[in-house]
Amino acid sequence: MQFNFSRLCCLLGIWLVPSLTYAGALEQAVDQQVQTDTAAQQTQQQIDNLDDETRELLAEYRSVLNQKESLSAYNSQLEQLVTSQQEELLSVEEQLANIDTTQRDIVPLMIKMVDVIEQFVELDSPFLPEERTSRVEQLKAMMDRADVNLSEKFRRILEAYQVETEYGRTLEAYQGELETDENTRTVDFLRVGRVGLYYLTLDQHEAGMWDQESKSWQQLPRDSIQSVIQGLKVARKQLPPDLLTLPVKTPEAIQ
Template sequence: MKGVKPLILAGIVAASATVHANNLEKVIDKSSEINQSAAQSQTKIDKIADSMQGRLQQFKTLNKEIDGLAVYNAQLTKQLNSQLAEMESLNESMDQVSVIERQITPLMMRMITGLEQFVALDVPFLSDERANRIASLKDMMDRADIASSEKFRRVLEAYQVEVDYGRTIEAYTSLLEIDGQEREVDFLRIGRLELIYLTRDGKKAGSWDQQSSAFVALPDSTISQINKGLRIARKQLAPDMLTLPVHAAE
C-alpha cells in the first residue's frame, strides 16, 4: 500500500502540471490575442495620428496661404487706390488741358497776326521767305491732324527765327527793281539796322530808308565797304570793322 501513494501523488502532480500547462497555453493565447488587438489598435491610432498630423500641417499651410493672400490683397488695395487717385488726377489734368487748349488757339492766332504785322513793318529782307513762313503757320492752324502743342512749337520757332535776324549778318542774292528795271543784286543785311544792295556789276548801291519805305542810292565811296561786308557775311573774310551808313529800323 505504501507503494501506491507515491504513484497517486505522482499522478496528481502530473495532472496538475497538465492543467497548469493548459491554463498557461490559454493565457499565452489570450495574451497573444491581446497583443494582436493592441497592435491593431496601435496601427489605427498611428493612422489616426498621421491623419491628424497631415490635417494639422494642411491647416497650417492654408493659414500661411490665407495670411499671404491677406497681405497681397492689402497691397492690391493700395495699388488700386493709388491708380484711382491717379485716374482722378489725370481726369482733372485732361479737363485743364481742354481749357488751356481752348485758350491757346486764340493766343496762337493773335501771335501769328502780330508776327505778320511786324514783318510788314520791318526792313524788307527775305520777303518771300518770311511771307511763306507766315502763310504756312496760317494753313497749319486750320489742320486737325496737328496737335496744339506742335502748332504752338512752330509758332514759337517762327518767333525765334525773327529774333535771330536781329543779331546776325547775312548776304543773299535776289531781284530788285532799280530805276524801273528789275535787276539781280546782292543784299547785305546787318541785323535789322541796315539792308544794303549792290548790283552784280558793282556799280550801283543803295540802302533801305525806313522813313520813306524805299531804297535810296548810296555814294560810290561806300561800294568797297559793301563788298567787304558781303565777303564777311559769306565767311570769305574774318570779321572786321565796316564803315557804312545806318538807317535804324523803327
C-alpha cells in the same frame, strides 16, 4: 499572429490538465498584448498621417497668407490708380466745359498776333520782302479756314514769330531786286542780323546800305565796297568767320 499555447502543449505531448486555467489566462494575456501592439501601430500610423496633414495645412496656410498680402498690395495700387483716373477725368470734364470760353479767348489773340507780325514786317528793313510778305498772307488766309484746327493755327503763328526772331541772330546773303526811284536792278544783298542791310551790284562797282530812319537806300563810298564783298563771302561760307568792318547807321542820341 494569435499564439495558441494549448495546441503547443498537445504537440509536445505534454499534458497540463491541472494547469489549464493558468494556460488560458496566459494565452488571453498574450492575445491582448498582440492586439495592444497592433492598435498602437495603427495609432502611431494615424498620428504620422495627422502630422503630415498638419504640415501640409500649415504650408497651405502660409501660401494663402502670402497671396493675401500680394492681393492687398495689388488692390491698394488699383485704388490709387482708380483715384488718379477719376481726378484726370474730372480735369478733362472741366477742360471740355471751358473749351468754348478758351476758343473765344484764343481766336482774338491769334488774329492780333497776325496783325502785329504784319505791321512789324512793314516797318522792318526790307529784306526778303516777298518771302516775309507771303508768310503773313498765308497766316491771314489760314485764320479763315475751317479745316485747320486752333492748335495748328497757333503753331504756325508761333513758327512765323520764331522765323522773324532768328533773322536778328543770323548773317545772310541772297540775290534779289533793288527798287529805286531810277530803276530796278538785280543785286546781291547782305543782311547782318537786323543791324545792317547792304547791297552790292553784280559788277561790284556800287554798294549801298539801308537807312531805316529815312526809309531809303544810301550809296556807300567806294572804300566800303570791299567790306561788303568780304561780308558776302563770309555769309556764303566762302571765307571763314571774321571781323567785318561795315558801316552802320546809328540812331541819333535823344536830346
